[in-house]
Amino acid sequence: MGGGGGVASTTVVESREWYLAAYAPENVPTSDHLKLRTVTVSLEYDSIADQHLALQLLFISVDPYLRSTITGREGDLYLPQPPLNKALTGFGIARVVRSKNNNFNEGDIVINPFSPIAEYYVVPSDFLRKIDLSANIALPNYLSCLGIPGLTAWVAIEVIGNPKPGSNIFISAAAGGVGMLAGQLAKLKGCRVVGSTGSDKKVQLLKDEFGYDEGFNYHKESDFDAALAKYFPNGIDIYLDNVGGKMLDAVLNHINIGGHIVISGMMSQYNKIPAEREGVKNLLNMVGKDVKMEGFLCGSYLNKIGEFTQQMEKYIKEEKIKPKHKINQGIESFYESFASLFSSSNLGKVIVQVAI
């Protein structure tokens, strides 16, 4: 993690970047939609505008929400649809290789929430935040427990759900980037936590590494109602929904009076056009059982980021929160990494390491 020395004497570099060739309204996007190309980027000092930086991407976060930003359809998650033929953006960690802002030095490591998925790029310094390397936290954590998935899990459990000790908590996509952290946060609050996930290996992970009390592989359950009756003999107090659809419908039959459903995403629905999404039929239960259901984007809770960061850094240092990362190497692995989100194949938060 030196001072970007490898590119210091170069003025023009080749940079591979992922761009959107076509919107993908439904199904898992393919290599027809997401394409890699090589461009050149000038790192010549004089070519960089004031208050701009040239950055080298080190890590890029691979998140399910990205799916809804490339449908070509405004709506759904209310994130802007990026233009075609431009580099896609995501949550990234980068090294400063040229700086025209006095607050940043060459070699600084920064978080860029709108990072082009490109090996090198030049951007204004507006949204960049410097990482304090003296905190001695491994960089991928800034994309998981200290990034979007961490904030999402923390808001769901600490702010919206806010369970009492002993509450029965159900989490779907429980081994995913958000679920693995939400489960650990709920355990720290003294709850009984059960998760659903997509493979037996991940069920084991839930119990062995993330401290879940129970877990089940939803691919092996033909009847979600029966599964929930088995794992929640006393009903569900809080459900953290990351999948939507049939699982949400079954939860509505097992939620307790005064229960709370917190929706951070709907993984099972992202690849469907709205008309083909699974209808949820059991909402009437919300009336008879005084149920609250609440969706949120973690971007709406940025005012709490200080409190979040402080608490999460403490948990990481005390090893009370143990993140798990699936780190794929090289920018060329971005598409496969993204597609893998939809195949239940990952153990932990998916990250691409672009450079060292």
Added chain:
Amino acid sequence: MGGGGGVASTTVVESREWYLAAYAPENVPTSDHLKLRTVTVSLEYDSIADQHLALQLLFISVDPYLRSTITGREGDLYLPQPPLNKALTGFGIARVVRSKNNNFNEGDIVINPFSPIAEYYVVPSDFLRKIDLSANIALPNYLSCLGIPGLTAWVAIEVIGNPKPGSNIFISAAAGGVGMLAGQLAKLKGCRVVGSTGSDKKVQLLKDEFGYDEGFNYHKESDFDAALAKYFPNGIDIYLDNVGGKMLDAVLNHINIGGHIVISGMMSQYNKIPAEREGVKNLLNMVGKDVKMEGFLCGSYLNKIGEFTQQMEKYIKEEKIKPKHKINQGIESFYESFASLFSSSNLGKVIVQVAI
């Protein structure tokens, strides 16, 4: 409203009562399910147990929620299913004709939330509340603005929704027992209020008598999305859902960021078995728009009944709330009154007057 003199010298009376002959799991219940019969009731003083009263029913409320109590299926609204062959119960107003409780005198008028739908009956005095006739409020009001529909509307608008002046409020089943009051309460808070209802006549009622800014007849709208886009150019801030199904799905496309959906009932779904209910497909909007959805039974807010009653009585006396009642005469009209709830044919809250 005398002292029950008409029955004072009689010791045994004939009493017609509605009883449940069979559960109705789906469709509008018919006269095969709800039947009228004549029984005899002893009013002999010595035959009445201590702390019991003999009552003559004057008014009975006819409410949509009753539908879900006769499906034979526990669940949904979590109200107990009554036994077959016994008199059905509802929210009623009755006159005391015999009293074995010193707190009640013959001639007192009482509210009975669990009143048999019967001309005469003997019950323990536990759940009865005396009406203070000096308040000079017409009795049917105790079944509408001061009863279940009033408390439901008040909780939805004042407690859960709590809109700011200028908020855009949408109410379905807007001319029904709950809707007509919720709309007026929202107008008193300075909101812009639009309602959907089932006939042109009722649209007129919304605007002319209840003060709604706009209204539309949902039977005439083939595309709810288009209708909502027209009536809510600035989106919906709060939706009071009394119908569920397709209308709820369309609202999810027009709800504003931070919007609130308050569900007090789902009229369109009551006559369907759970598997055949309309699936709601647009819940993903809740994530992108930070939407809260909250179901409730007004019975969960009984701790607020004092505050509710005080505010509502004030509004009634000041004529700020104008209830409208559809009063059908004679206990024999109960079944037709109940079935009419599902045909969009009523103007105002449906009540059966059983005696004068």
